[in-house]
Amino acid sequence: MGLMAPTENDDAEAFASYQSAFSEEPGYLNFASYGPPSSNVRDRVAHLLETAGNGEVGGMDHLHGEDLRARSAFSRLTGFPLDQVGLTASTSLGLFQVAFGLAGGTVLVSAGEFPANTYPWLRTSGAGRARVELIGVPGTHVTPDVVARGLTDDTVAVSVSAVDFRTGYRADLAGIREVIGPDRLLVVDGVQGFGVVDNEWTLADVLVAGAQKWVRGSWGVAAIAVSPQGVERIEPLLTGWTGVTDSKRYDGDEHPPLPGAERFSISNLSPYATGAFAEALELIESVGVPAIEGIIATHAQALVDRLDDAGVPVLSPRDRGERAGIVAVGLSGRAAEAQLALAGAGISTTQHGEDRIRLSVHATTRSEVFQEAARVLSAFA
Structure with a gap:
């Protein structure tokens, strides 16, 4: 039946x-x-703390299994395949990793963005990698027309917030994707909308969203989803030992980065943070x-x-x-x-x-x- x-x-x-x-x-x-956060999140963190405190055999594997739970739930909610989803410590850190991964060209960013989506591009520009081009003024809605007016042959990416932190304006991701074309990268800061806005997130080449706002999963973790084009063009410059192959083979050699979005991992994250994130995401899934x-x-x-x-x-x-x-x-x-x-x-x-x-x-x-x-x-x- x-x-x-x-x-x-x-x-x-x-x-x-x-x-x-x-x-x-x-x-x-x-x-x-x-x-x-919800009582579900608080209870999960308490359980994980108790597990850590008990020092049980296999406890570490259980704790770090929360990473996969969080990645899997984020994959289901966004439509990105699991191998295109990784975890990082915050929205800001994820954007820094993406910004420093672009070796050249110009990136369009709104002059009215929240600083978390401005400083990564200013810093990478100052370091001589991708150059930042600020468009509009604080309060300007980042519409497809505004983006189109800023595009040049040198533009390699556009970075935009899915929801404007000042006014709640929802960016037209489909319209922006259309005007920039398939070859430029679309980087989306999703922290003000993910979990409460039913977007077609896979329009983005990079989506970064922390757990602490609308997801209600508290601080210390964010998800980063990266398209195949993004993986190909964003160098894993800020990748640590957990973002490479054979990460537990401590042989002193430099190992190649992992093939998907997990290459952007720098170190092990707190299992209390990833467990809270997973619990919050699954609670969102329970109602849709x-x-x-x-x-x-x-x-x-x-x-x-x-x-x-x-x-x-x-x-x-x-x-x-x-x-x-x-x-x-x-x-x-x-x-x-x-x-x-x-x-x-x-x-x-x-x-x-x-x-x-x-x-x-x-x-x-x-x-x-x-x-x-x-x-x-x-x-x-």
């Missing part, structure tokens, strides 16, 4: 189980900075990214509506299809005061300079907080 298709009741039960795994405070609107994305879109729209009603200027895109879970508001010169008032009301957000507050919602956010956030912010608008 074949398997029965999931029913609406099954979906509702899965989401109820997902939601019950989280316990952040009702006023938490700061997922773009850090996503509080489209379901999470849909609830976040509804929450973000409800927050925008409350802010509009209160007369608070919204700086994020109005089109739901162009916006992820970030809603930014403008508060000319009064952001610091507003941030203090929000904290006093038990609401966690991020202040950007003196003119902007960033709020970010997840599928587990309680919608009751939106009215209170709008009320507090209306006094400073």
Whole structure:
């Protein structure tokens, strides 16, 4: 007998189980900075710590088996084959490895990118390898047209965030892929969207996404997925002993890099970090990214509506299809005061300079907080 298709009741039960795994405070609107992990993640880390503390025979193999769990779940969620998925310590480190792996040519990067996607390219440019060309200004949406205007014959890659950290703008990866063509590399910083945005991630030649934000897997690990073209053209310049063949043969010789994305490994990662990542990814799989994305879109729209009603200027895109879970508001010169008032009301957000507050919602956010956030912010608008 074949398997029965999931029913609406099954979906509702899965989401109820997902939601019950989280316990952040009702006023938490700061997922773009850090996503509080689930009880599943905390329990897994506790189990792994106990295993390490017991010093059992075979314990080390068990602990480092978490790497494969994390890579496998990331592979399933992105569509990249397992051999094209590796792990590194953070989004920033993964981008540094990619940047220093390009020996020449020009890489287009938005002048308004989060610094994690700027400094790797500035540093590799300063080292005489690939040169960086900053396009636009802070606040410019990296649209296919903006990218097309920056392209030259010397452009070898474009590096872009899947979701803009300032406004929540969702980059049109398909459009950017089309304008740059098949021969240039598309490097995607996925940390502000992976796990909550249902993108066609395999459009990228490189996808790097850390665990600590929307995935809710805490700090210390990121996944890096690399297409065959990316593996061929990005030198494993910053590869360590765990990224080479026969890594446990300590013969003093330099070993060749591994054939796939695992070549970007530098050293063993913390099994507590990789175990947390794996657990968080599998929890996302239990309900599916489209379901999470849909609830976040509804929450973000409800927050925008409350802010509009209160007369608070919204700086994020109005089109739901162009916006992820970030809603930014403008508060000319009064952001610091507003941030203090929000904290006093038990609401966690991020202040950007003196003119902007960033709020970010997840599928587990309680919608009751939106009215209170709008009320507090209306006094400073």
